Amino acid sequence: MSVDAATVRRIAHLARIAVADDEIAHLQGELNAILAFVEQLSEVITDGIEPMTSVIPMEMKKREDKVTDGGISEDVLRNAPAREGNYFLVPKVVE
Amino acid sequence: MTELTALTLAEARDGLRKRAFSAAELADAHIVAIEQARALNAYVLETPDTARAMAKNADARLKAGDARPLEGLPLGIKDLFATKDVRTTACSRILDNFVPTYESTVTTQLWRDGAVMLGKLNNDEFAMGSSNETSCFGPVVNPWRRTRTRVNPSSALQEGASRVDPTCDGSNTPLVPGGSSGGSAVAVAALLCLGATATDTGGSIRQPATFTGTVGIKPTYGRCSRWGIVAFASSLDQAGPITRTVRDAAILLRSMAGHDPKDSTSVDRAVPDYEAALGKPVKGMTIGIPNEYRLDGMAPEIDALWKQGVAWLKDAGANIVDVSLPHTKYALPAYYIVAPAEASSNLARYDGVRYGLRSPGRDVIGMYEKTRAEGFGAEVRRRVMIGTYVLSAGYYDAYYLRAQKVRTLIKRDFEECFAKGVDAILTPATPTDAFGIGEKAGASPIEMYLNDVFTVTVNMAGLPGIAVPAGLSADGLPLGLQLIGRPFDEETLFTLGAALEQAAGRFKAERWW
Incomplete structure (x- = not known):
C-alpha cells in the first residue's frame, strides 16, 4: 500500500501537524518507504494467531475506589503556557 | 590514586565506605570533568548545586555509618526521566522549559x-532515533574516534585495544554514540558520571552502549516502573542502566527495579541481589545461537566477534546449541508499526494547552497544528504520522492488528527456544560499529532503523537483554555482544555478561576533548 499527496494531507490533519505544501512530496516519499518496508509482514501466515495484548502475562490490578491524590491545582498549572486563575487559557472554541 | 572519575561505580562505593575520599570530592571531580567535556554535548542540563547538596548529605550518612546502597555515587539521568523542579524536555522543543512537579519512580528509588x-x-527526541542526532539540543559526540589499524579485523578483535596503534593516521570524523540514550552512553564512556539511567524501546540502551564500549541492560518488561518517564511506545519502553562494567549495571538495576502501584504494568515480584549473580558458574549453562541473526552481507568482523563470544562461553563451560527464531526478520517491520502507533497516541498530549510550547493559530485546531509542527522534529513528525495512518479507519486490521499477531509469533519463537532448556541466547548487539555524525542524513529512514535489527526482537517479546563490549572493529571502534534471557532472569544475563567481560577485557576511549 502507498499513500498519495491527498492522503499525506489527511494524515497530517488527523495527527494535528501543520504541513506546508512544499513538504508534502518529501513526506510522501518517506512514508511510502516505511510502508514498503513493513509490507513484508503480509507474507507471514497469521491465521488463528492471537494478537499480542501483553508481553508479560499479568492480571489487571484493581485498587479500592478512593481518592488518593488531589488538591494540587498549582502543580497542575505550573507549566501552563497561558492561564487565568485556575484555568488553562485556550483560543476561542465556541463562537 | 586513580582519578576519581575513572573508578567504577563499585570501586567508588567501596572507596567511599573506607573513607578513602569523600562524596563531595567525588561529586566535584565529576562536575569539573563535565565542564571540560562540553564539546561532547552529553549533558543538556548540569545540576552542580544539587549534586553538591546531595553529596554533602551523603557524607553525613557515610560519617554516621548509615550509608545506603548507592550513597554518594554520582549519576547522570536521561532527560526522559521526570525530575522534580529540574527541567525535563525529552530533548524536544515541544516540552520547551517543562519543569515537573513530580519525580519519576526510577529516579526516586535512586x-x-x-x-x-x-x-x-x-x-534522541522522545527517544526516537538510533544516533542521538534527532535531539533538539544537537547531536552527542562519541568519545571514540576511528584509528586506522594495521592488523586484520579478526586479530584486532582478539587482542582488543593493544593491537590498535593510536599513532596511526586516524580519522577525526566525529562519530555518533548511537541512540536514543546517546548522552547516557557518552557520559559513562567519557567518565562524566559513574553510571546513567537510560531507556530502551527498540535498542536505545544496548545500541549506544555498544557504540561506546559500555555495558547496557534492558530488563524484562515490567521490571522497572515507567511512571514519570516520558512515554514513547508504552508496550515496549523499559528503563535500565548504562555503566562501565557488568557489576555496576547489576548494582544500579537493583535500585531502579521494583513494583510501583503507579504503573499497572510493573510487576510485583521481589528484586534479587543482582550483584550476587556475578561469578556464579557458567559451567553447564546452555547458550542458544540463532541462525536467523546471521544476516546477508553482515560485516565479517561482526561474525568473527560473535564466533569469539561463542568460544569464550564454551571455554567457561557452557553448552552451545543452535536454535531457530524463524520470525526474527519480521521484528523490525512489526516494530515500525507498533511503536509509531503507540507513539502517535502517547504524543497526542502535546497540544500546547497544559505545558510546553504553544504557537498561536487562528483557532484552537490551528494552534494545535502549528504547535506540533514547530515543536516536533522531523523524525518525530514522521513517526506520529505513520502511527496515525496505521491506526486510521480501514487500515487498523491490515497494519496494527497484523503486527501484533506477528509479535505473538516472535514471542512464541523465544518461548519454544527457552522451553528446550536454553538459558540465554547470544547474538551480536549491532550490525556495525559507530558511524559518522551526518553520515546517514541523506539515507532513507529505513537505513537508520536497521541499527536495531538485533535488539528490537527483545522489546517485541518483552525479554531482558544485555549488551557487553567484546572487541574493537578494524577502525578501532567498540563492538558488542548481546545476551537475551528468559523473562525476569536478569541474573543469568549478569552471570554470563560478567564471563564475557572477563574474557574480552574492558575498552576505554582515549581522552581528546
Whole structure:
C-alpha cells in the first residue's frame, strides 16, 4: 500500500501537524518507504494467531475506589503556557 | 590514586565506605570533568548545586555509618526521566522549559538509595532515533574516534585495544554514540558520571552502549516502573542502566527495579541481589545461537566477534546449541508499526494547552497544528504520522492488528527456544560499529532503523537483554555482544555478561576533548 499527496494531507490533519505544501512530496516519499518496508509482514501466515495484548502475562490490578491524590491545582498549572486563575487559557472554541 | 572519575561505580562505593575520599570530592571531580567535556554535548542540563547538596548529605550518612546502597555515587539521568523542579524536555522543543512537579519512580528509588544527581543527559527526541542526532539540543559526540589499524579485523578483535596503534593516521570524523540514550552512553564512556539511567524501546540502551564500549541492560518488561518517564511506545519502553562494567549495571538495576502501584504494568515480584549473580558458574549453562541473526552481507568482523563470544562461553563451560527464531526478520517491520502507533497516541498530549510550547493559530485546531509542527522534529513528525495512518479507519486490521499477531509469533519463537532448556541466547548487539555524525542524513529512514535489527526482537517479546563490549572493529571502534534471557532472569544475563567481560577485557576511549 502507498499513500498519495491527498492522503499525506489527511494524515497530517488527523495527527494535528501543520504541513506546508512544499513538504508534502518529501513526506510522501518517506512514508511510502516505511510502508514498503513493513509490507513484508503480509507474507507471514497469521491465521488463528492471537494478537499480542501483553508481553508479560499479568492480571489487571484493581485498587479500592478512593481518592488518593488531589488538591494540587498549582502543580497542575505550573507549566501552563497561558492561564487565568485556575484555568488553562485556550483560543476561542465556541463562537 | 586513580582519578576519581575513572573508578567504577563499585570501586567508588567501596572507596567511599573506607573513607578513602569523600562524596563531595567525588561529586566535584565529576562536575569539573563535565565542564571540560562540553564539546561532547552529553549533558543538556548540569545540576552542580544539587549534586553538591546531595553529596554533602551523603557524607553525613557515610560519617554516621548509615550509608545506603548507592550513597554518594554520582549519576547522570536521561532527560526522559521526570525530575522534580529540574527541567525535563525529552530533548524536544515541544516540552520547551517543562519543569515537573513530580519525580519519576526510577529516579526516586535512586535518590532513596543515596545516589547523587549530576544533571540531565541528551537523547534522541522522545527517544526516537538510533544516533542521538534527532535531539533538539544537537547531536552527542562519541568519545571514540576511528584509528586506522594495521592488523586484520579478526586479530584486532582478539587482542582488543593493544593491537590498535593510536599513532596511526586516524580519522577525526566525529562519530555518533548511537541512540536514543546517546548522552547516557557518552557520559559513562567519557567518565562524566559513574553510571546513567537510560531507556530502551527498540535498542536505545544496548545500541549506544555498544557504540561506546559500555555495558547496557534492558530488563524484562515490567521490571522497572515507567511512571514519570516520558512515554514513547508504552508496550515496549523499559528503563535500565548504562555503566562501565557488568557489576555496576547489576548494582544500579537493583535500585531502579521494583513494583510501583503507579504503573499497572510493573510487576510485583521481589528484586534479587543482582550483584550476587556475578561469578556464579557458567559451567553447564546452555547458550542458544540463532541462525536467523546471521544476516546477508553482515560485516565479517561482526561474525568473527560473535564466533569469539561463542568460544569464550564454551571455554567457561557452557553448552552451545543452535536454535531457530524463524520470525526474527519480521521484528523490525512489526516494530515500525507498533511503536509509531503507540507513539502517535502517547504524543497526542502535546497540544500546547497544559505545558510546553504553544504557537498561536487562528483557532484552537490551528494552534494545535502549528504547535506540533514547530515543536516536533522531523523524525518525530514522521513517526506520529505513520502511527496515525496505521491506526486510521480501514487500515487498523491490515497494519496494527497484523503486527501484533506477528509479535505473538516472535514471542512464541523465544518461548519454544527457552522451553528446550536454553538459558540465554547470544547474538551480536549491532550490525556495525559507530558511524559518522551526518553520515546517514541523506539515507532513507529505513537505513537508520536497521541499527536495531538485533535488539528490537527483545522489546517485541518483552525479554531482558544485555549488551557487553567484546572487541574493537578494524577502525578501532567498540563492538558488542548481546545476551537475551528468559523473562525476569536478569541474573543469568549478569552471570554470563560478567564471563564475557572477563574474557574480552574492558575498552576505554582515549581522552581528546
